[in-house]
Amino acid sequence: MKQGLSLRVSQHLALTPQLQQSIRLLQLSTLELGQEIQQMLDDNPFLDVQGEDAGDEFGIATSDAPRVADEPEGEGSFESTPAATPAETPSSAAADAEPGEFGADESPSWEGDGTTETVADDGEWGGDAPAARRNNNDDDEVDATELARGSESLQSWLHRQALALRLSEEDSVALRYLIESLNDDGYLEESPEQMAQGLAPEDLEQQEELVHRFTMALRLLQSLDPPGVGARTLAECLTLQLKPMLEDDPGDEAVGTALKICRQPIDLLAKRDVKRLANATGESEANVKAAIGVITRLEPKPGRRFVDVERNIVVPDVLVTQVGRGTRANFRVQLNPDVVPRLRVHDVYAGALKAHRGEGHQALQQRLQEARWFIKNIQQRFDTILRVSTAIVERQRNFFIHGELAMRPLVLREIADELGLHESTISRVTTAKYMSTPFGTFELKYFFGSALGTETGGNASSTAVRALIKQFVAAENAKKPLSDSQISEMLKEQGIECARRTVAKYREALRIAPANLRKEL
Structure with missing residues (x-):
């Protein structure tokens, strides 16, 4: 070479x-x-x-x-x-x-x-x-981060309540384990059987003992504040909140019907299918509507108010x-x-x-x-x-x-x-x-958004269109909510060309439920 x-x-x-x-x-x-x-x-x-x-x-x-x-x-x-x-x-x-x-x-x-x-x-x-200001000596200004750090977590709130219970050492440990297993919403993601199997995978006798301890501890946990804590499903969470209400007023038909609704498939409640719920529970449609009204006032996430707000700052x-x-x-x-x-x-x-x-x-x-x-x-x-x-x-x-x-x-x-x-x-x-x-x-x-055409030949920002949709929904009749097609027509009256599918996309981005779920019964 x-x-x-x-x-x-x-x-x-x-x-x-x-x-x-x-x-x-x-x-x-x-x-x-x-x-x-x-x-x-x-x-x-x-x-x-x-x-x-x-x-x-x-x-x-x-x-x-x-x-x-x-x-x-x-x-x-x-x-x-x-x-x-x-x-x-x-x-x-x-x-x-x-x-x-x-x-x-x-x-x-x-x-x-x-x-x-x-x-x-x-x-x-x-x-x-x-330097970062510290407002400890200022009554008018308060550091939000310090307030967040000072807020009590769900676990610490439950542990303080557990101290008032006279429990054996084994039950106290089981209850403490369940409290620490709660997610941010206050739910248990595993059953007592699953937790026992995870702790003693090969010892069946020990598993049975753990299941018994966890079952007793779960009942204690679900009796603590906030109501609904320790639930495994949404239906169980709602039921835990409804039972004390029925005990206080046994003659409340709306609460009784609400308990029956919680035993049905949860998707019927999500869709507010009054007719199918009435047939499944054997109650009148009027009672079902009243019961749904009671359920909507419950807290689906008991641990929400304890979530550390510092994460959202x-x-x-x-x-x-x-x-x-x-x-x-x-x-x-x-x-x-x-x-x-x-x-x-x-x-x-x-x-x-x-x-x-x-x-x-x-x-x-x-x-x-x-x-x-x-x-x-x-x-x-x-x-x-x-x-x-x-x-x-x-x-x-x-x-x-x-x-x-x-x-x-x-x-x-x-x-x-x-x-x-x-x-x-x-x-x-x-x-x-x-x-x-x-x-x-x-x-x-x-501050960046795509352009939508208008009748005058100009452009409208997608951000402004979403704000307009939010305004339309806020002013709608709750008994006759606006459909996506109706919102599209209202936008056309404003001179904005926006198809129904685009309206649906913007509505979902705004986390606004569809018309059938926004309807007030």
Whole structure:
């Protein structure tokens, strides 16, 4: 084989570790970002958290200066704090590339330009973010998270009640086991036989003893508060709540009929099939309707009020506040200071590395450069979120004045073209990021919706159409609820072309039951 030399020119996309990190940080939620930062703080000694007595601050301090967008007279203005650089960020430059691709001669490295000096980028970023407030001494403001932590769980509530029962050690252990086996709704997902078999799979005699203990403990559990706790099925849960009502008033025909209904297939109750329930229970249709009315007032999920509300707390990444009213209202868009990290490069360690060049100096220099890139990528993440949020507020100005009925159609491509970013970058930014508005807190994706045609040739946002459907259902006659076809016709009267199937899809997305289940008996 003849050997020779040749030159070949080719282009390829190489994702450096810095670029991979930038893409990954951009798509993380606030909770995931906090975990990532904590992991980096544990791993990298050069990364530090700035204290409240910070000197020079670096980061969004310069980007928080109000900016008034140029708009026609009478259209209002926007005060916002976007990054001034319109060029595409590194995360968007390789938005479609898969992390982990490197050039043939390139190896993952965090090496920089060789310097170990503490430069301006080593300062704390997000310095204008105040420390998280603690409202323990403030009667007017209460931290919702602390309230959630202070709420009592279903298990602890039941354990406190169990202490008042004089039980043997074996029965007490069995009851404690059942309480800990409850799900968040207060249901037992296994029968005593299944639990006994799981604890003693090969000992039949021990299984029988466990079944006896669990059966006795289950009766005790189902006698505790809240009513219906410890049920295995919905029918059993409803029955446990109805029996005490019948004991208090044995002559209540509606409650007696309700107990008979609970013994029938539950799908008949779900469909409110009055005729079939009347035939199955031997009661009149009037009694069945009254019994269904009693059942609808029961709690199908006894443990619902004990569910830890901290799970449902959403911390917004962006805050939108209104200044002024009417068409001349101004909207200020800013990052939530409570989610902005206060990071910096550790000055002492960086100075020590500069002064002493010994064994392991190169490895430590790479860790220092890694800390710098991490701070820079986090800054870039929040700057991108702020720019995208500002563009959304400008596009959806009518929503922030009039509500969701005024939402206009918007797709990711419009924001991407306006900001000079890639569409996939906008998708990453708007996923699991939240904006606090005068009408509530919404995910950034909420402000994007497809367009539906109108009779005038314009477009209506699918979000606005869903809001209109919700409004129609709220104002309907409960005895004659609107069908999907009727809602479609009502939308046409409003000039919006929306097929019946589309109405059904939007109704299901809004978790609105079909007309036959919304009908009041």
